[in-house]
Amino acid sequence: MDDIREKWQMLLICIAIGIIAAIITGWFLYQNRMEFWKMQARSAFRVALGEELQKRSVEIPFSAQENIDLSVMDANDRKKEPIKVSMISKYGEKNFIIPYEKHIHNIERPSDWRAIRSIVLEDHPLIADSLNLLWKELLGWIEYPGKTAVRISVMDWWEHEACSYSEDSLYLSKSDSLDTHYLGYRCEVGVTGYLYGPWWMIFSWKDMLLLGALIVSCTLLYFVYDYMSRIYHRLFVKEISVVVEKEVPVVIEKEIPVIACHESQPHIYRLEDGLRFDADLNMLKNGDMCVKLTPLSAKLLRGFLDAKDFKLSNDEILNLLWPDGNGTLNNLHTNVKRLRGYLSRISNYKIENKNFSYLLKNPHFIEEIPE
Template identity: 35%
Template sequence: MKQNIIALSIATFLCILITGGYSVTLYRDVQKQLPEWKESVREALVEALQIEVRKRGNIPVDVITVNSTEVQTLEEKVPDSVTLTSKYGRKTYQIPREKFANSLIKERRKRILLSVLLEKHPVSVDTLNRNWDSLLLAKKIVADTYIRYSITDLQEYTTTTYSRKYRQNLQADSLTPCYMGFRCEAEVTGFVLYRWWQMIDGWQWGLLVLPWIGLCIFMFAYRRIVPFFKEEFKEKEVVIHEKETIIEKEVHVTDVRAKTIDIYRFEDGTSFDPVKRILRRGDKEKKVAPQITILLKLFLLSENLCLKEDEIYKEMWKGGGAPTQLSSLILRLRNTLKEISDITVIYDGNKTYQLKKAHSIEKNDDYSKEVSTRQPSVTESNKA
């Protein structure tokens, strides 16, 4: 039992070690792919915005009045500010460099048109989020996303709208914002929470659980197959010992000094062939295990069919053995005889066992004690 626990503990430790090492490898691979995923996710968001802009491409704009003190040149420089005259008067609006650098459209005239179109036909944040998710799935990126959409009006008040998934993904990472309009007044920020475990290939998950499958197979083999082979080798050793001690003679239970032949015959009509290891009574036959064969022959060759415990230990285990082994062996012999014969093994209370016909057994106190106190030891030995 202790060896089983040690073997199981070592195997479990190895499984944990292998699984932990491979999990770390998978995590590092995911970390290496994160920059690529982020770039793909941002490209998908820009593409979703471009789809929204193209929807407004054929909408006509009547009149746009833009008053600017800037000097127009062939090569347009990056604007630091723009000046507009509106119903709120003439006002200059600053454009930070980072906003213009991340502007969806940089051409001056198109940015002016886009401002008007976004005012008359605002962007649906939920539709934009759905388009973004569809593009991510096409890139085989599984993630939870939501969008924050902010508009700054001419009086520089900002209104912010979130997509419906906002409250479900508060821990998501934000991407670099994307800006639209003449003043870069429309800011679109994407938030993403990667489901990296869903992007791992099936064979990688298979490698992750493979050690545990191996552990289950090992446990089955160790508990079933290994004891089986041990028993087989043990039986073969006993057979060799048996061949060295075979004595051919015919004997009745009441007379062990009968003539010598190769068959033993009991008084109840049962015959025993030690070479073929067969008990036979009428049409019934019973194959006898090698170790039981040796013990039965020891009884038949002994005086008055009696054996002391020390004699059994000496012949069966060369002086070794344990009480549980003896009890188990006697019980196996009794069960073997019981299936085909009226002969059984009794205990006389003085460390002596005897072959005797079942109906002639006197149920004295010593024999009752043997049955009640020794049989549990056999059961315990079998479990072990």
């Protein structure tokens, strides 16, 4: 029973190792795949944004640029601090503080191009759904399995922000911000792309089979180990038992049937007709036949062999098998019956019930083998 329990424990440990290995492998595989897709998606997002802006490449009248204060911002590119710009429009003149992160991520570097872009986007604003659809088409060419979403934010003259989202905005709460680009003289237009790629979308069927095979392989390791262990013990491990015995045959005749026995080192009882009882191994042997006794049956048999006239009362058996007092007569009868079964399978010895006692006997004359 203990061997079966240990085998099940080892099997469960191998399965657990396989699951943990599959989880770790899957995590690294997912991270590697997502890094690849993010790199591809960033490139596609810039291309899609460029195509959308190209649709708005309208001719700007020179007179429209006269009220624009074309501040020189290129000299500030190396400064990691907010940038101050001044603009004149129909609403008047105003100074704006542009965060360095917005300035450095503006897709157009020259300040005059930014100013022109502000005028164009004011008349022809970007549409989130149109940009997202174009982005999806570009990613479709490289078979990206996940979802995308786009957010466009516009800061008005009074620095109030308004946002619009693509129709896939429900993925925004689950996805990561992939990239943000800014447009305009004061970086008033922000375009952000979102990428949503859970593992069940990113992993292919081949990946699933690979991770499943990893779990199965770790499970099979247990069976390979068990098989190799059996082969090793069969080929290289031999069981050798050494018993030192002295035999001096003495014939004893008694009026009542008895058994004669002797306990020699190490705790082996030699009985009549070649029957032996190994008290250390709880084993009955007769020639090539062996019977393994339960611990209680072995203890009861040894009690009979050590008792005077091989006879034990009910109270003696109860004290022998259950010294803590938990034994009952029903337990006693069950264990005596079990010992009878063991003896009948390998010998002619019997256990008889007489006057609230039990007697172990053999109907033949027996030899006693002293030490």
